[in-house]
Amino acid sequence: MATCSSEEAYDYNCTPCTQQERFVEAKRFCVECGEYFCSTCLAHHEKFGLTKGHTLVKCEEVSKESVPTCLSKCDLHTDKEEDMVCGDHDVVCCRVCLAKDHKSCQDIGYLPDVASTFKEEGGLEILDEDLKSRMKTLKLSYEKHAIHGAQLRMRKKTNIRRLKVFKESITELIETAVTEAEEDIENSLEPHICSTQKLTEAAKEELLKLSILSEDLINENNAMLEYKKALHCKRALREIQSNNDDCKMTHDNKYVDKVVKTLSSFLTDQCSFGAIKVSSTDTEFDIPNMCVLEGGYVCIADYHGRKIKLLDNDLNEDMTYDTRCLIWGVCAIDKHMIAFTMPSLMTVEMVEFTKNPVFKSSFSAKFHCRGIAFFENNLYMAGGGFLKEEPGQINIFDIEGNHLTKFEMKSNGNRFCAPRSLTVNTNNIFVTDCQKNSVVCLDFDGVWKWILKTTRFTFPWGICLTTNGNLLISGRGSDNIVVVSKNGEFLGEILNKDDNISTPQAIAIDNENSRLLVFGSKKPYLEIFNSNFCEI
The missing domain is CATH 4.10.830 (30s Ribosomal Protein S14; Chain N)
Structure with missing residues (x-):
């Protein structure tokens, strides 16, 4: 040694x-x-x-x-070290545990050797990739379920509200219909009742008269006097017969039928269930755009009716402003003032709603302007690209109508096709391009930051921002409302046909009343949803 x-x-x-x-x-x-x-x-x-x-x-x-x-000591056999590995169960154990619990396992190894091989073969890197892949899958699953959960909560809240509105509406309708029927019955039957009462009293008098004549006739012994009294009786009988001919009893269910008809009309009109009907003088109904003012007031652009309609906080029509021609976009300038576009005239007009709508100013945009948004004293407009119009473009004007800049083509040659609606925040301009089935984000220098194309929505039309910065897009061709992140990531569908959504166009969020407002292109109904579940 x-x-x-x-x-x-x-x-x-x-x-x-x-x-x-x-x-x-x-x-x-x-x-x-x-x-x-x-x-x-x-x-x-x-x-x-x-x-x-x-x-x-x-x-x-x-x-x-x-x-x-x-090496760690085994929890069960404290005098033994955990120096063995079961690959079938991915556990470290001592030799006693191995002999008792892993007799049939095939992938058995000595911990130091297995650990050394794991490190030499890059096992940690492989595991890290597997973890990242699984985390990505789980994130997508989480987002999918989160969207679906929000959709279900919105549907629950909306349907409960609609049932409440339906109950109130039908109760009010029944009360009104019954009151009107009662008035009709009163006005129609009371004269007959009075007339019948008079006939009853007259018949009573005649009966008394005939009773007296009959008794007097029986007690008369003189032939001539008897004959005179007989003639008197005949005249009395003719008069009484005439009165009986005027007394006719009638039975009419028209009043109840009118109530039933009113209720039937209400119940068969499925769109009225929880929605607000907006009047229109034109046979065609089309609301391409709307905006929300302070206080929960809503301005809608009645395209064919050539009107701007102001709805109050209860969504009842409050004021109407007649425009010169077909209108398209509308946006809020301040608490009372709005701006709207008239594509065929290439004109922007501003109106103030106080006691009555008052024209304030207008200017020529010099292009077929449609969507419009107001941000930090500037007006942003999308338009062009339709039929033989100028190319699709975004133009920016100040509030006085002075042209500031135009964004038309991306540096790599990509361009707008038919930009429809837009919205603006502190950093970006977001635009829907219905012909390209896309949503585009660009900065204030016109640089395209991202473009989203997906089969999850078609013919994107309306667009608005949620309080957390996400975007709500109305898919006119796909009959849905979808959520897109501010970074251009498709988050999911929040409303669809099951929520009575049909060819949606104009959308807006009323934050003061926590409601999402949606107009379709074919029915004169404003659909109302709870907007709290849009914050995905």
Whole structure:
């Protein structure tokens, strides 16, 4: 056995000998004990039962960090080290656990060897990729379920509100119809009742008269007087017969039928269930755009009716402004003032709603302007690209009508096709392009930041911002309302046909009343939803 007086003489010194201040060269390392052993100490180590089965490795392997110098103790068998691995169950265990619980397992290995192989073969990197992939899948699943949950909560809230409105509406309708029927009955039958009363009183008098004549006739003994009284009786009988002919009883259910007809008309009109009907003088109904003013007032652009209609906080028609021609876009300037576009005239007009709508100003946009938005004292307009119009473009004007800039073509040659609606925040301009089935985001220098195209919506039309910066888009061709993030990521569908959405165009959020307002292109009904669930 080799010994020396200096610890530095050997690369690996025997641990027990070193503790006795004897420096002997170590031959093996015990994984369980975490100590180095010389040949002599190793022989003793292998004789005792507690240490006989320990794992011994070459000292060089320890220096390469292939083997840990300390292993955890088993929770069940505290005198055993957890030095084995079951790959079938991905667990670390001691040899006793291995013998008892993993007899049929095939992928068994020694922890130091398995750990070394795992590191050498890049197992950590592979596992990291697997984790990232699974996290991505779970994120998509989470977002999908979050959208679906919001959709269900919105549908629940909306349907409960609609039932409440329906109950109030039908109760009011029944009360009104019954009141009107009562008035009709009163006005129609009361004259007959009065007339019948008069006839009853007259008949009573005639009956009394005939009774007297009859008694007098029977008691008369003189032939001539008897004959005179008989003639008197005949005249009386003719008069009474005439009165009976005028008395006719009639039975008419028209009043009840009128109430039933009114209720039937209401119940068969499915669109009226929880929606607000907006009057229109034109046979065609089309609301391409609307905006919300302070106080929950709503301005809608009646395209064919050539009117701007102001709805109050209860969504009842409050005021109407007649325009010169077909109108398209509308946006709020302040609490009372709005601006709207007339594409065929290439004109923007501003109107103030106070006691009565008042014309304030107008200017020529010099292009077929449609969608319009107001932000920080500037007006942003989308238009062109339709039929033989100028190319699709975005133009910016100040509030006085001075032209500031135009965005038409992207630097790489990509351009707008038929931009419809737009909205603006502090950093970006968001535009729907219905012909390209896309939503575009550009900055105030006209640089296109992103463009979203997806089969989840078609013919995108209306657009508005939620309070958390996401976008709501109305898919006119896909009959839905979808949510898009401010970074251009499609988040999901929030409303569809099941929510009575049909060819939606104009959309707006009334934050003061927590309601999302939607107009379709074919029916004169304003659909109302709870906007709290749009914050995805």
